[in-house]
Amino acid sequence: MATIHDEIDNWLAGDLHGELSDEERSTLHAHLVDCAACRKTHQETKLMNKILEETLAQEKADPAFEQRMLSRFRKRVPQQSGPVKLLRDLMHLRAAQITAVAAVLLGLVQLGRMITGENAIAARERARYASKELFQEPAQVGASWPARAGALDKSDELAAGKPKDLALAAPQSSAETRSKLERDFKAFPATVPPANAAQTEMAAKETGSEGKVMSYATEPTSAETPPSALVNRKLIRNATVELEIVSFDDAVQKITESANEGRGYVATTNSEKQANGKLRGQVIVKVLPENLDRFLQKVRGLGELKNQTLGTEDVTKAYFDTDARLKNAHVMEQRLIDMLKTKTGKVSDLLQVEKELGRVREEIEKMQGQLKYWDSQMQFATVAISLAEKDMEEPAAFLLKERAQLAVYAPDVEKIYNDIKTLASPKVQITNAQLNRDYSGRVSAQLSMLIAPEESDAVIARTKGFGRVENFQTQTERIAQGGSGMSENAKTKRDKVELSVTISREEQEQPLQQTSLRIRTSSVDEGAKELRALAEKQNGRVRNSTFNRDPDGRELANVWLRVPMKNYSTLMQSLNSLGKVENVSVQRQDRTGAQIDEANAPADISIQVYSQGNIVSHESGLLATLRRTLAQSAGAIMWSLRMIGVAVAFLAPWVVAFVALIWSTRRVIRARRRL
């Protein structure tokens, strides 16, 4: 514990300032009596205290100080009242601050969504829409009532008044047009001015809606067609008939007879002889329109009817139009001629008139020609008869086409390819020869040849002798020539035989039988070696082999063997000496056709020799697990570090901006205050 002597300054200060308790004071005084040094200090301190009291008392604030402070404070901080003060006070409330910050954040989020183009805009739009509706509703209610009432009135009108009008108007107009039409029809029998017809139609269009026109367009045609109208119609009738007959000539003769009976004539006849001796042709007959139906009936009796069309073309309107125009043109011509006769005016005008006259005359001729053509067409109906003799499609001859295809497997593809090529002769033509060698060195060849029928068997037999033949196919096709179907008289001819040969190396041959099995041994390496030796003893070949060792000590060898079928069973038996044979699966592909040499056909065996590995692999031991865990946790730490980095990168710009803003505002405020 510190003694009084050590802390004499503190004690003296307390004593002088009257802050010592009675006990403390007596202790101090007791010490002062004992200690001369402290007594001296006491004296000095007392003097110091006195000096300070005297000096500093002069310096202390004058009595009016508080009042001065107050009045200056009031001047500098004017009393605020009303909403500003309320707002300021509110700003200082914690809850208000939190709310404001939340609002600002929300606003920022909304702004961000707007900038990134999320559907904030749509939402806002919807909100605005809703508010608009809300605002407008009261106004609308006021304004829309009278309008709605008006609308109701109108609809009443519609319900009551307008339909009445319509009902009145509709029968009236239809009655009007009908009467008009009847009048027009009555006017027809007399030499009808062609313009009138056009007028009728125009009138009909004017008087009613389309529906009404339709209604009487159907009426007269369906029920009450006046016969007189039909007579005055300008109709062009024609027909086409398609017949199958026994003899073309007979038919033509009968058609001519019938035509003559009906005061008609045969306009054209043409015929064509097919390869199989049958005839086909067309006869065009002109008959009087009124005899057309009778004539057609007669023609139909000639043979089997395949097809018939009967058409009527109504040219009434066009005919009368042209007629009227022709008359007008005649009038025009006359007037132009008159103008030329009077011979007044300039030469150029006369030339103009001359030109015009030429144009009008040309038109007149055109129209006259058109009318004449129509007249001739109307005078006679045209019947086009297509005739074809029966069994038109009978073939004239048959061709026997033979195709053969075979695949040859041999050790030396190129040799056989060349051997087959030597077979070529005038009777054996090689159309295509192709030798392919792909990037892995496999060779295959394809040959196509055309062989004369008498040589074909011999050539095919020789080709077969070149190697092991697989997949021999022949196909014979009988092709009808100049028709289809059957024919009793047609000859059959043998065509050249098409032979295509594919030559491949033996390895590419599809095995007849495929076997896969697994053998478990303790030593895979030796097992594989032994297997190889066994296969060679049985005249087999190792086609492919792999060896691999797993991290957990498992060894695995895959060997693919190919042996002739005859040695297959002995090899299979000898495999038992290698180890435990498991999972044997055999797949045999029997092919139809006796061409296969079964004893020499290849059999594939795929053997998997394997050994059991360690029970606990290197991958799942204690150390490995520990190592993996460490690696994963290190990865996790790295990941979290990255995330922290991302977060910092996310926030840092904002923090920096915020701090800078605050700093600069404070600077500005301070600078202003100093001024």
Added chain:
Amino acid sequence: MDASEREQYRAAIHGDREAFEMIIRTHSRALFAIAYGILQNREEAEDVVQDSLVKAWKTRWRVRDPEKFPAWLAAIARHRAHDVFRKRRTVPLSEETIDAIEPEPANTMTLDRQLHSALADLPELQRAALTLRYFEEMDYRTIENTLGLTNGALRGILGRALASMRKQLRPAMASMD
């Protein structure tokens, strides 16, 4: 601190102007003492008190605990005074003024001036404590409250202040005797 006082502080913090004006009446002298202790200049000290009061009013909502209001006021005044003091020091003196100041030997200086220079050499806290004590004759407890000191610390501070003053002024005092 009694309840009525605390209530006064609380009201002032919540924007009661009358309560704040009351605080101005009761505390501005202490603030002046503190400011004077640092600046040793009446006008400047008065300005500092004024600025501090305005600042205190504007930022009053920062005080969460009404008990600490006086200490907070004092802290504002001290900081403000420091600002002023620092600014004053950086104002360069012109050559004329430097020439005008004639170095005086220590023994020829008046006691008053020596006292002020000794005061200026004290640490700021000791100066503030001294001025509070000798201007307003405040008791230790109030001073501790005002300066935000822990109970009993003031005696040591004032003891040290007096001792160092005493040592500085010892020759002058000797001549006085």
